[in-house]
Amino acid sequence: MPHAPDSALIEKMMAGDESALSALYDRYSAMLFGMLTRIVQDRHVAEEVLQDVFLQLWRNAGQFDSSRGSLPAWLIVIARNRAISRMRGARNRELLEEKDGDFANTFASGQNIEDDASRAELARSISVALNTLPAEQRHALELAYFEGMTQSEIAARTGCPLGTVKTRVRAAMQSLRQILG
Amino acid sequence: MTEPHANPEDLDLYALGALDGQEKQTLEAHLRACSACRGELAAARRRVSLLGLAAPPLAPSPSVKTALMQKVRSESASANKQIAPVEPRKIRWGLRFSLSFAAVSVVLALATWWLVKLDLDQRQQIRQLQAQLGKTQIQLSQDASTMQALAAVTSAPDSAQITLLQQPGGPPGQAHVLYNARMGMGIYSGQIAPPPDGKSYQLWLVPSSGEPVNAGLVSANQEGGAVVVRLTPGLVPKAFAVTIEPLGGMSQPTGPKVLVGAAS
Numbered sequence: 001m002p003h004a005p006d007s008a009l010i011e012k013m014m015a016g017d018e019s020a021l022s023a024l025y026d027r028y029s030a031m032l033f034g035m036l037t038r039i040v041q042d043r044h045v046a047e048e049v050l051q052d053v054f055l056q057l058w059r060n061a062g063q064f065d066s067s068r069g070s071l072p073a074w075l076i077v078i079a080r081n082r083a084i085s086r087m088r089g090a091r092n093r094e095l096l097e098e099k100d101g102d103f104a105n106t107f108a109s110g111q112n113i114e115d116d117a118s119r120a121e122l123a124r125s126i127s128v129a130l131n132t133l134p135a136e137q138r139h140a141l142e143l144a145y146f147e148g149m150t151q152s153e154i155a156a157r158t159g160c161p162l163g164t165v166k167t168r169v170r171a172a173m174q175s176l177r178q179i180l181g
Numbered sequence: 182m183t184e185p186h187a188n189p190e191d192l193d194l195y196a197l198g199a200l201d202g203q204e205k206q207t208l209e210a211h212l213r214a215c216s217a218c219r220g221e222l223a224a225a226r227r228r229v230s231l232l233g234l235a236a237p238p239l240a241p242s243p244s245v246k247t248a249l250m251q252k253v254r255s256e257s258a259s260a261n262k263q264i265a266p267v268e269p270r271k272i273r274w275g276l277r278f279s280l281s282f283a284a285v286s287v288v289l290a291l292a293t294w295w296l297v298k299l300d301l302d303q304r305q306q307i308r309q310l311q312a313q314l315g316k317t318q319i320q321l322s323q324d325a326s327t328m329q330a331l332a333a334v335t336s337a338p339d340s341a342q343i344t345l346l347q348q349p350g351g352p353p354g355q356a357h358v359l360y361n362a363r364m365g366m367g368i369y370s371g372q373i374a375p376p377p378d379g380k381s382y383q384l385w386l387v388p389s390s391g392e393p394v395n396a397g398l399v400s401a402n403q404e405g406g407a408v409v410v411r412l413t414p415g416l417v418p419k420a421f422a423v424t425i426e427p428l429g430g431m432s433q434p435t436g437p438k439v440l441v442g443a444a445s
Contacts, residue, residue, distance in 0.1 A: 018253055025246055030238035038236040047245045054249055056429055060398040063381065063429075076233040078429030085431065123234040130235055141197075145232045150201035151194070173193035176228060 006071040013061040021058050028072055029054070031119065032079045039083040039146050049086060053079045072119070084148035129179040137172040140165055187211050187218045189225075196225035219378075256411060331409065334368055337361045343421050345371065345442035352376075356399075356440050358384075358410070358421045365414035369399055370407040373439060376425055382439070383430045386412055387420040398430050399423060418444045 004012075004023065012020035029050060036046035053075060057064075064074055130138055143149045143157060151169060155162040191208050194200040200208060212218055334340050345356040356371020369384055376382050382401060385393040396410045420443045425436035 016257065018250065018257070021253060022246070022250060025249065029246070030240050031234070033241040034236040034239040035233045037239055043242075047241050050241055051245055051249050051252075052432060053429075055252065058253055060430065063398045063400070073227075073230045074429070076230055078427075080233060081427045081429070082431070085427075085435070119234065122231065123237075126231055126235045141232075144194075144197050144199040145229070146236075148198055151199050152201050154199070169194060169197075169199055170190040173197065173228075174190055176232075177189070177193060 010061050010064055010071070013058060021054065024057065024071070025054055027116075028075055031072065032075055035076065035146075036079055036083050039080065040087055045086065046083070049079065049083050052082060080145075080148075088148060125179070129176055132179075133172050133175055134168075137168045137175070140168040141172040141176075144169060186215065187221070189221065192218065192222050192225040193228065196222060196229040331368060331407075333364060334359055334361045334366050337364065339363055340367075341444060343418070343442040343444050345421055345423060345440035348438050348441060351437065351439040354401075354440055356423065356442075358442065360386075360410070360418060360421070360444075362417045363414060365412045365416060367396075367410040367412075368407045369396070369410055371399070371423075371440070373401045373423065375401045379428055380425050380436070381428050381430055382423050383426040383434070384408075384410065385422045385424065385434055386410075386416060386418045387422055388416055389419040393422070393434050395430065395432060396421070420444055 004020075006024070006027075009020040009024050013024070032053060033046060033050050036049050037043060040046050040049065056078065057075070064071060130141070133141070140154050140158070143154045144151075149157065151165050152162060154160075154169070155165040158165065160168075187208055191200060191204065195205065195208055212222065340359055340361040343358045343360065345358065347354055352374035354371060354373030356369060356373070358367050358369050360367030373382060382399045384396040384399050386396050387393050394412055394416060396412060397408060399408055420441060422434070422438050422442075423440040424434045424438050426434070427436075
């Protein structure tokens, strides 16, 4: 089933077809594992989280709502949340579980990243966009995304004034917004 | 006077999880009242989710997939093994009817038999559950293994029903779990107000000792499509609970409990 769309594979998984899970794993494991390794900085831990994410997909395939975004975007959000939670423990729960933070850490993507070519092209665009950022802006953005840090935490980590960090992160996101739309 | 819309950069930062302190509180208060900004936030989330692609793809060890598939097969085999006692009955009926119709018939008959055994208070709850099962049977008529699971749990005399009730300050809702600890199998059905955007409801089996066990994600409205719960056989619940978790769920509960029901 190498060319079956994600939606068809999800339906097969819901019917108990293990080969559909296998196909989705082959399709997205490298994408997720690259990100997970970047976050947890430990190949073994990244593999544990990766397996956990796909087990969750197998057990709860029916929970995926394709009208709210693509499967890879959903997997990216879940994998990032789990990896950051794993790394930061209870402290991160405040980030992910704010009592009335109804609006954070959800998933969505209107971009077509289901096929390898589109995903690779988009990844190249993102890398180019990040590489055009000044180093300090890129560093601040990476601390926020890959380590789940808030602006205040980035300021504490880097020793920069909070106002400077805010300016850097905002400028970085503004640049990405212009490039990625 | 109309409140000005949120700064797009703040929405980006919020989607990234980098906003904190008073700025975050102020933005969340605004988002609750401004649908236009909630729409802008969705666009910000799209941008942020794409940042994950910045990390170069990396192939995991082949052993990860091997272990994953073994675990999946083991779970499937465990579920099939537990329902083995009802196989002969299903096969005999299968000679006269299609598989799905036979499974539906067996479930209804066994559910009715089980219903008679319960006291009056429980009967009312079971009638509701039976009606929900009827809807579920239609939805899952093609899924023979699921139907067998329903039949096995419903027919077992040692299955127990736990009613999960709304918690103070939580969203309105109620749910029922029909669970058989010996089989490690159950059926969840219920209805809760929709979860916050970007969150999931997750069901947990709370044992008498040890940490809660993930019983899977559940939808806010699970009245018309019950969820089959498969856990390790022999795990006796002290209670079941539903919590709010990040999208996709967590391996241990981190969010507030919205429904709780003690097993008697």
